[in-house]
Amino acid sequence: MQKTYVLDTNVLIQAPYALESFEDNHIVLPLAVLEELDGLQRAEGEQGGNARQVIRFLERLRLRGNLVEGVSLPGGGTLRLEVNHADVILPRGMAQESPSSRVLKVCKGLIEEGSATILVSRDIVTRIRAQMMGVPAEDFTTDQIPDDTVPYTGRAEAYVPDDLFSGFRKRGIAAEELYTVDGAGQRQPVSMTENQFVLLRSDTAEKRTMLGRYHGGKVTALSHSGRRPFGAKARNVGQQFLQEALLLRADEAPLVIVKGPAGTAKTFYALAAGLEQVLEEDRAYRKLLICRPNAQFDQDIGFLPGSEQEKISPLMRPIVDNLEILMDLEGKKEKRSEEELRSRIDYLFETGVIATEAMNFMRGRSITDTWLMIDEAQNLTPRQVKGIITRVGRGTKVVLLGDPAQIDHPLLDERSNGLSYASQRMRGSPLCVQISMQADECERSALALDAALRM
Numbered sequence: 266m267q268k269t270y271v272l273d274t275n276v277l278i279q280a281p282y283a284l285e286s287f288e289d290n291h292i293v294l295p296l297a298v299l300e301e302l303d304g305l306q307r308a309e310g311e312q313g314g315n316a317r318q319v320i321r322f323l324e325r326l327r328l329r330g331n332l333v334e335g336v337s338l339p340g341g342g343t344l345r346l347e348v349n350h351a352d353v354i355l356p357r358g359m360a361q362e363s364p365s366s367r368v369l370k371v372c373k374g375l376i377e378e379g380s381a382t383i384l385v386s387r388d389i390v391t392r393i394r395a396q397m398m399g400v401p402a403e404d405f406t407t408d409q410i411p412d413d414t415v416p417y418t419g420r421a422e423a424y425v426p427d428d429l430f431s432g433f434r435k436r437g438i439a440a441e442e443l444y445t446v447d448g449a450g451q452r453q454p455v456s457m458t459e460n461q462f463v464l465l466r467s468d469t470a471e472k473r474t475m476l477g478r479y480h481g482g483k484v485t486a487l488s489h490s491g492r493r494p495f496g497a498k499a500r501n502v503g504q505q506f507l508q509e510a511l512l513l514r515a516d517e518a519p520l521v522i523v524k525g526p527a528g529t530a531k532t533f534y535a536l537a538a539g540l541e542q543v544l545e546e547d548r549a550y551r552k553l554l555i556c557r558p559n560a561q562f563d564q565d566i567g568f569l570p571g572s573e574q575e576k577i578s579p580l581m582r583p584i585v586d587n588l589e590i591l592m593d594l595e596g597k598k599e600k601r602s603e604e605e606l607r608s609r610i611d612y613l614f615e616t617g618v619i620a621t622e623a624m625n626f627m628r629g630r631s632i633t634d635t636w637l638m639i640d641e642a643q644n645l646t647p648r649q650v651k652g653i654i655t656r657v658g659r660g661t662k663v664v665l666l667g668d669p670a671q672i673d674h675p676l677l678d679e680r681s682n683g684l685s686y687a688s689q690r691m692r693g694s695p696l697c698v699q700i701s702m703q704a705d706e707c708e709r710s711a712l713a714l715d716a717a718l719r720m
Contacts, residue, residue, distance in 0.1 A: 273386035281318040289341035297367035350374025419699035437485035494541035496594030503706040510698040511538035525702025528709030539636040633658035643667035645683030
């Protein structure tokens, strides 16, 4: 049976392709949504661009028919604008004329007419208000990870015959030799994913372990385990996997996705590895470009006085904090003075070794020979992540960092954010390496580790 979906404005400004995502069902856009799109189309950044895209799509439909009466969609179903039901009374205490209330009035009016109507909104409070009114409501799930999907961690543990350990560094170990043990003590084969990291355990010597990465049908030893990029030293297994992912050449792994809780050195290690490769003699990359999304939904940096760099500098404070630590590590046992640290960091920015940009200036670019680091990537939408990855030119390495459990974006969650979306879609790609850091790998401080495990 065909259904009628009433779309809220927030669905369209996050996913402008949503109008073509409901198969052969009916889509209704309340007049309030059209008015909000009109107000947003002049906005800068992602929000304004998406509003304009939706309006252009509506214009193409308008040229084919009457939007108030309904127009057939290219992929099936229909779309129409709803100008009625303005007199529907909402429950006492609810605002009557706010945009979301006007959308709810349309939903209630359609249901009273006998239509099987469902509200689609990214806003949780609107969905709660809909339930209070007896209106079925759901989130827009087209770009979400399925609810039953186990997050990919990029790492595994497996047993191997002890006699294979001696030749591991030279020849690697075929995936068929790896196994795990189930609760009944029976051997079970291991299913591996391309570029997955593996902690190998000897099946006879409990403390004998090796670290490797699965690719090309076998597990091979890490090739960068002995390095200390910009003085940083791996302190646990997760950081050794992280270091390997970051130091692989751009032609081997142009995309690295790192997830994990605060304090596990995601940002710190990405900066260290990036600086090491930008400043080394053969210069693997021309510069280190850092972006850190604004958690506000509109990615516009605003109209405050000052340059772009001055406007986004508060967002980059965590980056500077990590740079200060790295400057202290670089070849000196004595701590540098604040003035000396500031001078060295300023030099990196002034000479273009490190550059920072607002996310809304990434649109339309082609980035080559660059170490591109996106911190707090869990606050990106799936559309933004796709836009970033598809901007990558030759010789560029993209590093996405973030914690899906710490989302500040008002319309994203653990299943719909860009970091989780990219992780799920890029799983198994020979061009992508992923690693999830664990809470017990926190190295920020003893207190930070204790809090991560307890809270």
